[in-house]
Structure formats: C-alpha cells, structure tokens
Amino acid sequence: MTPKLPITAWFAIALATTVALIYCRAWLYRAFRRSRFLVRFISSYVLIRRRRWFNTSLTVLQILLCLAYLVVNGLCILLYSKWNSKWNFPEIARRCGIMASINMVPLFTAGRPSIVVTLLGLPLHVHHLLHYWMGLVSISLGILHLVFVYFSGAIEGHPTTSGALTIAGLGCILGLSLTPLRLWKYEIFLKSHHFLGVLSVGGLLWHVIIAKGLDFWPLSLPLTSIFFWAVGLILFLHNLRIRSQEVEISKFHRVRDIGSFSCREADVVRIEIKLRSPETVRPGQFVYLRFRDFYFSDKIQTHPFMISWWESALDSPKAQSLTLLVQPVNGLTRRLSSKTFLQDVSFDGPLGLNLHLESYDNVFLAVKGIGIAGVLSYAKHLIELETYIKGPRITPRKVDLYWELEDNSQEEWAGPLLRKLQIKNDALKVRLLQLWCYFPSNQTREPFVELYYPNGVPREDFQYFYPDSKCFYKIEDAIKEVAKFSSGRSIVVACGVSKFVDQVRKKTRNAMSPAGILDFVETEYRPRSEPPKQLAKWPHRPTISGPIPTTEKDMSKSKRVTFI
Numbered sequence: 001m002t003p004k005l006p007i008t009a010w011f012a013i014a015l016a017t018t019v020a021l022i023y024c025r026a027w028l029y030r031a032f033r034r035s036r037f038l039v040r041f042i043s044s045y046v047l048i049r050r051r052r053w054f055n056t057s058l059t060v061l062q063i064l065l066c067l068a069y070l071v072v073n074g075l076c077i078l079l080y081s082k083w084n085s086k087w088n089f090p091e092i093a094r095r096c097g098i099m100a101s102i103n104m105v106p107l108f109t110a111g112r113p114s115i116v117v118t119l120l121g122l123p124l125h126v127h128h129l130l131h132y133w134m135g136l137v138s139i140s141l142g143i144l145h146l147v148f149v150y151f152s153g154a155i156e157g158h159p160t161t162s163g164a165l166t167i168a169g170l171g172c173i174l175g176l177s178l179t180p181l182r183l184w185k186y187e188i189f190l191k192s193h194h195f196l197g198v199l200s201v202g203g204l205l206w207h208v209i210i211a212k213g214l215d216f217w218p219l220s221l222p223l224t225s226i227f228f229w230a231v232g233l234i235l236f237l238h239n240l241r242i243r244s245q246e247v248e249i250s251k252f253h254r255v256r257d258i259g260s261f262s263c264r265e266a267d268v269v270r271i272e273i274k275l276r277s278p279e280t281v282r283p284g285q286f287v288y289l290r291f292r293d294f295y296f297s298d299k300i301q302t303h304p305f306m307i308s309w310w311e312s313a314l315d316s317p318k319a320q321s322l323t324l325l326v327q328p329v330n331g332l333t334r335r336l337s338s339k340t341f342l343q344d345v346s347f348d349g350p351l352g353l354n355l356h357l358e359s360y361d362n363v364f365l366a367v368k369g370i371g372i373a374g375v376l377s378y379a380k381h382l383i384e385l386e387t388y389i390k391g392p393r394i395t396p397r398k399v400d401l402y403w404e405l406e407d408n409s410q411e412e413w414a415g416p417l418l419r420k421l422q423i424k425n426d427a428l429k430v431r432l433l434q435l436w437c438y439f440p441s442n443q444t445r446e447p448f449v450e451l452y453y454p455n456g457v458p459r460e461d462f463q464y465f466y467p468d469s470k471c472f473y474k475i476e477d478a479i480k481e482v483a484k485f486s487s488g489r490s491i492v493v494a495c496g497v498s499k500f501v502d503q504v505r506k507k508t509r510n511a512m513s514p515a516g517i518l519d520f521v522e523t524e525y526r527p528r529s530e531p532p533k534q535l536a537k538w539p540h541r542p543t544i545s546g547p548i549p550t551t552e553k554d555m556s557k558s559k560r561v562t563f564i
C-alpha cells in the first residue's frame, strides 16, 4: 500500500493540530473558569507551570505536546511503510532523511535576535526546549537514515562523503550537548554548536544535490535552513556596532560565614550604560551583553542580563541609559567583578517577552535576592503608564512587590532603584505600589526608601520587615488576600531560585478559588541556586577579623569613547 498523502503533508497536518491545541488551551480555560472542579484541576495541574527538567518550567499540556510531537514523527515514518506485510526499509530510510531535514529547519531560527521566535512570542525557555527536542529528533532521524540505508543495501550509489560529513557534524552536536559538557564550558559549547550546525546543513545541501540533483523541493529544506541562518548572522553583525557611549560600574560585596571563616565576596555588579542612540525598551526585556575591553576569549562571548532600569528624556519614552544588575557566577561574570572600569560594551537586543501586566487589575511580584532584577522594570513600567498614556488609568489598580533579601547588604544595590520607584509612586494621583522587603538579619543601617511620612506616621505602602520586627506579614497571607479581596484579573509573577519559585507557585495554587483565580508566571530570568565554585576555596583563605565593610563601590568613571 502506498501513502495517500506525501509525508510533508502529514507533518503539516500534525503541526496545524498542535497550533490548534495551543489556542484551545486558552479557550478551554476561559470556558471552564467558573467550574469549581475544573478550575482547580485545569489551573493547578494542567496549566500552571512547574519546574522540571533542564532548569525549565513546563505545564502538563506542554509535556503532552512534546510527547505528541515524538509520536507524530514516528507515525510519519512508519505509516504505510509496509509492503506485502514486510517493512519497506528503503522507504523508511528515505522518510527518516526527509523528516530529519524538516526538523532541522526550525533549529536555524535560534539566532539572536530571532525574528521568528519574536513573531511567535515564545518565551525563552520554551524556545530552548523546542530547540532541544527538535534537535534531538533531527539528529536521531539522521542517524536512523544512515542505519536503514546501510542495512537495506541502498548504500550502493548513495553519496557517502557528504552523508558522513552531515552525520559527523550532527553526532558532534549531540555529544557536546550532553549536560555535563554544556555546563562545564557553556561558551565553548555555544560557539562549537553554531559551527557544527553550519557544517551539518552544508553537508546536507551537498548530500541532497548529489542524490537528487537540482530538484527544487528536496533542495528547499536545506536552503530554508541556510536562509534562516543567514538572517540570524546579518542581525548578529548588525548588532556588533558599539552601542554604549559611556559605561559605569559599581561593585557591591557581601560577607559570608562558613564555619569559623568569614569571606567577603562580590555580590552584584551594577552596570549603567549610557546609550549612543535612544532605544525602545519594554518591561521584562533583556540584552545579550558583549564586553569589548576583555581578553579575546571573553570578547566573543555574549551573556543575557535583564534591563532592570532605564532612564528616558522627558518628552520620549525611549531609553537613553540602561541599568543592569549582574550577579557573578564562575566565568565571565566573575572576571567582570574584578574589573574597576569598562570602556565600552555592545549588545544584542533588547529581546524577550513582555508579560503585558497592564492588562491585569492586580499584580503581585514575588522575588528573592537577585530576582529583583527581573521585575523592577515591570514595577517601573506600571507606575509610569500614566505619564505616557493619555487619559485615565484603567488597569492595574494595585501592584505589590514582595522582596525576600538573601543578605541585608543587598539593599545597597537595589535600594536606590526602589527609592526612584517610591518617588514616582508618590507623584501619582492614586498610589499604586506597595513594597514589602524581608531582611534576614536585624536592622543595622538607615533604609534607602522613606518608611515614615514627614509627620512621623509609619507608611503602610512601604514596609521593611526584620526578624525582630513587631509585626510580620507572611507572603501566603498576601497572596490569599490578592485572591480573596481583589476584584478583576490578578497575576502572580515570581523570580528567584527554583525552591523559592516552587513555594510561591504552591501558595498561589492553594490561594485559588473559583471566585479568586490567579494567573501565575515565572520571568524569563531564572536565577541559579548553586553557590559559586569559589566557595570551595574559602576555607583556605585567611580569616578576616575586625569590622568588615559589607559594600564597596568602585565608581571609576570610564573613559569616554568618541564617535565620528
């Protein structure tokens, strides 16, 4: 029996079904919003994301879609491939080859910035997950193509050199993508991944030309991949232009106690970038930063950082300067923490999804430690809505910012930005923002924000909680209150290490009722939970005794770069 539809048509049908399912999700959710059982079941167990593998958070629906994708690929290869009740191996080999090429096309949309991903509005972690699975399927099918060609005896007359080149490229990508290797030297992995990807698609093009000649349809798949890659490369080269006019860095330290040892480590580097030309920045966006005055191996690296703050001119919302908060890990960011000045930086972006929090009535931002870098831009944007949108404010009516500090010294780097938020909030006709900061140790210094009105009455909208504070307001009570008493649409946005986000997610689920449904979302930036490797070296360092300054600022103004 021969297939009634070509294999590409089967795949297109499957893809259309997947898209329809994604749209159905929103429709189903709206349709059953009022049913007590379905609200708890669908919201809590199907649609609310939970952090699972690969440091990503997925809904049950997304996991089902991944499984469906695997099944559909299998069906496209096996359907109608029996001939007189025997498997037709040359046909299976051919289909494996075609499916490997089809799955390869979306992989080349992974450049930065990727127009396709931006148009589809995919969150970064979903894009990474799709890339991972499609890559895995494409490579596996490429290898299966080789196996079936070999065992079906069709190897005679098959272009072997080009095939071997493609399979070698794909095999190396697979080997390098194994998690331990990837985590060991992430940047080496990234660069070799790009190189091997181009090598594989070049090999595939050569393979198809030799096997099928200059037939348009077989050639269209590798050519589409190359087209996407070329668009990504052009955008990348375009972004190589220097975009900073002046860069200022400030370093902030914290003290860690390990047994009887104390050590002072860089906690955050605040980078303030004055832009050469104003840029449009949306809340929740990030940039891939490139440092130009590092060694060559660091110069070619680009790292993503959230735009925590931006300053605009009075007459235009476009950003003239950006503020990034960088927490050193082990690689380039650690080397950055030992720099005293930066001459210039360039970046790809701004990129990333805007969560459109302005469409909600109540917004609850729950963050821990450096997680505040991921939500400050939302708080700023929501407060500033009135400045740039003419007419009365409709939504949101309330924004709660809950910040759990990992160390009291963290207020030093975020405090000035919180103070700016407070000034903007106080200037509103109806105040919007409520800030709660939770400190792990008792108060030792004056707060950055005003906690009292000029007449000495404590403010209710800006509150600091210390372990010895008389009153303490728990996060679960705050979330419950949002769900219970706030009318309209409400959303909880979380940013922090996975344990913290999991707790917030659980509390959000528990607070939900048919009358008070909350949306829950995690930001694109997911801070890592492991301590930096440097911790292991600490016990061998000399103990620091006496009073230790917890913060140190290097406000060395960078050299000015003149542009012609």
Ligand SMILES: Cc1cc2nc3c(=O)[nH]c(=O)nc-3n(C[C@H](O)[C@H](O)[C@H](O)COP(=O)(O)OP(=O)(O)OC[C@H]3O[C@@H](n4cnc5c(N)ncnc54)[C@H](O)[C@@H]3O)c2cc1C
Pocket: 124, 182, 183, 185, 186, 187, 286, 302, 303, 304, 305, 306, 307, 324, 325, 326, 327, 328, 329, 330, 331, 332, 333, 334, 370, 373, 374, 524, 525, 526
């Ligand atoms: C969307 C997004 C926004 C982010 N915003 C911030 C922020 O505002 N502040 C902040 O401190 N950190 C932020 N990060 C994390 C930051 O990008 C990494 O900590 C940094 O790239 C680590 O660099 P490194 O060389 O020191 O890391 P290494 O010690 O070499 O690697 C540690 C880990 O960092 C990740 N990583 C390393 N290089 C890259 C890269 N080029 N792209 C993506 N991930 C990488 C990998 O998971 C790797 O395993 C953000 C990450 C993402 C994805």
